[in-house]
Amino acid sequence: MLDTLIWKDATEAQRRRALARPVETGTADAAAREIVDAVRARGDEAVRAYAARLDGHAPDDFRVLAEALREARKGMDPADIEAVKAAADAVRRFHVRQGYSGYSVETWPGVMASRRATPVDVAALYVPAGSAPLVSTLIMLAVPAQLAGVPRIVVVAPPAGEGGVNPALLATAEILGIDEVYAIGGAQAIAALATGAAGLPRADKIFGPGNAYVAAAKSYVAGLPGGPAIDLPAGPSEVMVIADDRADAELVASDLLSQAEHDPSAQVVLVCFDSATRDRVIAATEAQLAQLPRAEIARAALASSCTVICDTLEEAAEVANVYAPEHLILQADAAERLVGLVRHAGSIFVGAFTPEAAGDYAAGPNHTLPTSGAARAYGGVTVEAFQKTTTILRATAEGAAAMAPAVERLAALEGLEAHATAMRLRRERAGAQPGVAAAGGPRAGTKRRKTAETDVTVTVNLDRDGPSRIATGVGYFDHMLEQVARHGGIALDVAVEGDLHIDAHHTIEDVCLTFGEALREALRDKRGLARFGFELPMDETRAAVWIDLSGRPFAKFEGEIPGETVGEFPVEMTAHAFRSIAESLGAAIHVKVEGENAHHMVEACFKAFGRALRKAVRVEGDALPSTKGMLA
Ligand SMILES: NC(=O)c1ccc[n+]([C@@H]2O[C@H](COP(=O)([O-])OP(=O)(O)OC[C@H]3O[C@@H](n4cnc5c(N)ncnc54)[C@H](O)[C@@H]3O)[C@@H](O)[C@H]2O)c1
Numbered sequence: 237m238l239d240t241l242i243w244k245d246a247t248e249a250q251r252r253r254a255l256a257r258p259v260e261t262g263t264a265d266a267a268a269r270e271i272v273d274a275v276r277a278r279g280d281e282a283v284r285a286y287a288a289r290l291d292g293h294a295p296d297d298f299r300v301l302a303e304a305l306r307e308a309r310k311g312m313d314p315a316d317i318e319a320v321k322a323a324a325d326a327v328r329r330f331h332v333r334q335g336y337s338g339y340s341v342e343t344w345p346g347v348m349a350s351r352r353a354t355p356v357d358v359a360a361l362y363v364p365a366g367s368a369p370l371v372s373t374l375i376m377l378a379v380p381a382q383l384a385g386v387p388r389i390v391v392v393a394p395p396a397g398e399g400g401v402n403p404a405l406l407a408t409a410e411i412l413g414i415d416e417v418y419a420i421g422g423a424q425a426i427a428a429l430a431t432g433a434a435g436l437p438r439a440d441k442i443f444g445p446g447n448a449y450v451a452a453a454k455s456y457v458a459g460l461p462g463g464p465a466i467d468l469p470a471g472p473s474e475v476m477v478i479a480d481d482r483a484d485a486e487l488v489a490s491d492l493l494s495q496a497e498h499d500p501s502a503q504v505v506l507v508c509f510d511s512a513t514r515d516r517v518i519a520a521t522e523a524q525l526a527q528l529p530r531a532e533i534a535r536a537a538l539a540s541s542c543t544v545i546c547d548t549l550e551e552a553a554e555v556a557n558v559y560a561p562e563h564l565i566l567q568a569d570a571a572e573r574l575v576g577l578v579r580h581a582g583s584i585f586v587g588a589f590t591p592e593a594a595g596d597y598a599a600g601p602n603h604t605l606p607t608s609g610a611a612r613a614y615g616g617v618t619v620e621a622f623q624k625t626t627t628i629l630r631a632t633a634e635g636a637a638a639m640a641p642a643v644e645r646l647a648a649l650e651g652l653e654a655h656a657t658a659m660r661l662r663r664e665r666a667g668a669q670p671g672v673a674a675a676g677g678p679r680a681g682t683k684r685r686k687t688a689e690t691d692v693t694v695t696v697n698l699d700r701d702g703p704s705r706i707a708t709g710v711g712y713f714d715h716m717l718e719q720v721a722r723h724g725g726i727a728l729d730v731a732v733e734g735d736l737h738i739d740a741h742h743t744i745e746d747v748c749l750t751f752g753e754a755l756r757e758a759l760r761d762k763r764g765l766a767r768f769g770f771e772l773p774m775d776e777t778r779a780a781v782w783i784d785l786s787g788r789p790f791a792k793f794e795g796e797i798p799g800e801t802v803g804e805f806p807v808e809m810t811a812h813a814f815r816s817i818a819e820s821l822g823a824a825i826h827v828k829v830e831g832e833n834a835h836h837m838v839e840a841c842f843k844a845f846g847r848a849l850r851k852a853v854r855v856e857g858d859a860l861p862s863t864k865g866m867l868a
């Protein structure tokens with residue numbers, strides 16, 4: 237187990253051989269190509285033939301029924317549901333800061349160059365489940381896809397059980413609000429998604445890790461003319477652990493085994509500074525293997541793994557940079573120095589209390605990471621991976637005149653006369669107007685508030701005009717929040733489990749408090765923001781809302797709304813809602829409403845609030861909107 241290489245004494249060829257990934261990827265490449273080519277030639281029939289042969293499951297329709305998703309969630313242990321939610325929440329908190337934002341720059345006087353980000357239309361998420369149903373991978377892929385605003389998210393996973401997918405995966409999909417799941421895996425799933433065969437949609441981009449067959453199929457379809465894009469090369473798991481002589485051998489062994497147990501093709505590499513450390517780790521690994529249910533898989537992985545012994549930290553960092561591991565664990569006193577020396581690794585885990593297993597499940601960063609040395613050029617899955625950008629140019633007559641000398645001369649240098657003419661003609665005529673800038677990434681925030689009464693998660697993105705997904709369980713309140721999102725020009729995601737069997741009070745209050753907190757996070761330092769109000773008539777009703785993002789909570793509500801409820805929404809909660817938002821956002825919110833019809837009056841308040849918010853959160857310049865020089 238763990239053949240040893242002394243780094244300083246080894247030749248280039250010996251180093252390359254020791255750090256080579258397991259070789260059977262060549263076989264997997266050939267098998268994946270055969271499957272993809274068959275599907276390209278024969279379509280549905282080939283998908284079914286391979287699905288039957290490799291996984292024994294080839295129904296007329298691979299799609300999992302909505303009922304099966306709901307049943308799976310109902311059957312899931314509440315403690316498991318909580319674990320899924322807690323992990324998703326941490327992943328959301330890490331990823332919400334990602335995402336391309338739009339911006340505009342005046343590149344010449346009168347020439348406004350803008351960038352706009354839009355999500356892909358159809359994102360397919362491959363969730364591995366051949367030997368273990370990777371619930372965590374579904375979380376890692378679905379959360380960034382949702383934050384990017386992908387309109388159609390499709391999940392594929394190898395079949396399990398009675399014609400469906402593993403119930404824990406289905407329950408997780410249901411919890412995350414994903415309803416399109418297909419029970420198909422392997423290269424045949426990738427081929428079906430690439431071509432739109434066997435009832436699966438053609439995906440614009442395919443995401444997710446998998447075994448060597450899945451990884452090979454993804455790379456192959458991405459290289460085909462008109463093929464889908466893919467996220468990154470993410471094949472069998474690998475980990476490198478750099479351990480010094482004070483490292484706890486039992487912890488090091490547990491980290492090596494946690495990746496070795498994934499797949500016989502997984503690879504683990506131990507880097508240490510003396511043979512005594514290696515021997516301690518090997519002994520601890522053997523002891524833990526004796527208790528491991530997946531010992532056979534882990535042993536196979538260990539057979540193609542090695543130990544490298546280095547003299548210095550610099551040498552150890554060089555080994556990591558040459559190998560470019562998917563995961564790098566640092567269990568050494570000088571761990572922080574190593575962080576600075578390592579340039580190529582998918583994810584780095586620093587210190588004895590940071591196991592890779594935490595990152596696999598619930599620490600926050602994405603666990604879908606580059607393997608086979610791809611970390612030299614790739615990082616893990618991000619929100620940006622689900623988006624693409626479009627640039628937009630707007631030039632005025634002044635702008636055309638400013639650019640013309642350079643453009644016309646360069647066109648002449650290239651001998652492209654039609655280009656020169658197109659510019660010259662503009663120089664002789666007229667043109668358009670500029671847009672708005674948002675710097676430093678999207679202004680987004682996500683908050684979860686969990687009490688004995690409710691469990692609320694709210695995500696807002698102030699720089700994206702929808703889409704919104706709102707499900708509070710109180711129909712009219714959903715409608716109100718949709719008004720706020722639409723009129724506010726923001727993307728709003730609200731998921732709630734509330735004690736609605738009692739009444740709507742806690743749900744409405746806690747959603748508003750969480751909404752305010754998420755808004756507050758999204759607003760960052762409030763530079764460039766304005767204070768605003770908006771007045772809105774609606775038939776016989778008139779509502780006005782004024783917002784000051786001052787940092788100081790204050791709420792005032794003037795108006796008498798007749799009756800008790802609108803739908804299941806108690807009208808007295810209108811004032812309460814704005815008070816809750818003002819409190820957690822740290823804003824002064826004044827609402828004034830007059831009218832006769834309760835439905836109109838409540839709706840007008842929320843609409844006017846959305847409109848006032850839209851104006852208040854718009855970035856105009858970079859000054860703080862306060863003579864105090866701060867908004868606290
Ligand atoms: N890099 C990452 O970010 C990352 C993250 C999670 C998991 N992983 C890796 O994902 C992999 C999951 O592998 P898995 O096998 O459990 O599930 P999987 O879903 O990736 O693959 C299972 C499918 O492989 C196909 N297959 C199996 N044998 C085949 C053969 N001989 N020929 C053609 N196709 C065949 C089957 O159709 C089956 O449905 C592991 O290697 C794990 O280490 C990597």
Ligand SMILES: N[C@H](CO)Cc1c[nH]c[nH+]1
Nearest residue numbers: 370372373473474596603
């Ligand atoms: N270690 C895997 C990435 O290589 C991710 C994972 C999921 N579940 C357990 N581990």
Ligand SMILES: [Zn+2]
Nearest residue numbers: 473494495596
């Ligand atoms: Zn793992």
